[in-house]
Amino acid sequence: MAEKCIGLTQSGERCTAPKANGGEYCLWHDPDPIKQEQAKLARLKGGLNRRVTPQLGDYPETIQTATQLLAFINAALQDAKQIEGHVQRLTVTASLLRIACEILPIVDTAARLEILESLFYREGIHAKT
Numbered sequence: 001m002a003e004k005c006i007g008l009t010q011s012g013e014r015c016t017a018p019k020a021n022g023g024e025y026c027l028w029h030d031p032d033p034i035k036q037e038q039a040k041l042a043r044l045k046g047g048l049n050r051r052v053t054p055q056l057g058d059y060p061e062t063i064q065t066a067t068q069l070l071a072f073i074n075a076a077l078q079d080a081k082q083i084e085g086h087v088q089r090l091t092v093t094a095s096l097l098r099i100a101c102e103i104l105p106i107v108d109t110a111a112r113l114e115i116l117e118s119l120f121y122r123e124g125i126h127a128k129t
């Protein structure tokens with residue numbers, strides 16, 4: 001069994017992790033700044049592997065129209081590409097595509113209605129609203 005690290009945890013207790021790299025400390029408690037940097041990177045990488053960070057800039061600010069909803073779905077489809085697990089990525093992508101299939105006819109109808117309304121306004125015919 002590997003010897004234990006001589007470092008202390010944040011609560012002041014003796015660290016129970018095994019010694020690493022032939023030294024007296026584990027990967028997390030080694031005072032060597034290079035090894036601390038490596039530990040920081042490993043922690044960051046572990047965090048990134050656990051969750052997908054959404055690219056919020058690509059999403060519409062609000063969803064008030066079918067077109068904005070479609071833009072949101074498209075942004076989510078791009079983000080779904082970053083999901084690491086093959087099954088999870090396919091599951092999320094399939095869900096988004098199912099929603100897209102449901103809203104596409106609405107987006108199409110809304111676009112046609114917008115064209116018709118603009119023609120009515122151009123002809124001086126106002127819709128009763």
Ligand SMILES: [Zn+2]
Pocket residue numbers: 005006007008015016017025026027028029
């Ligand atoms: Zn330690």
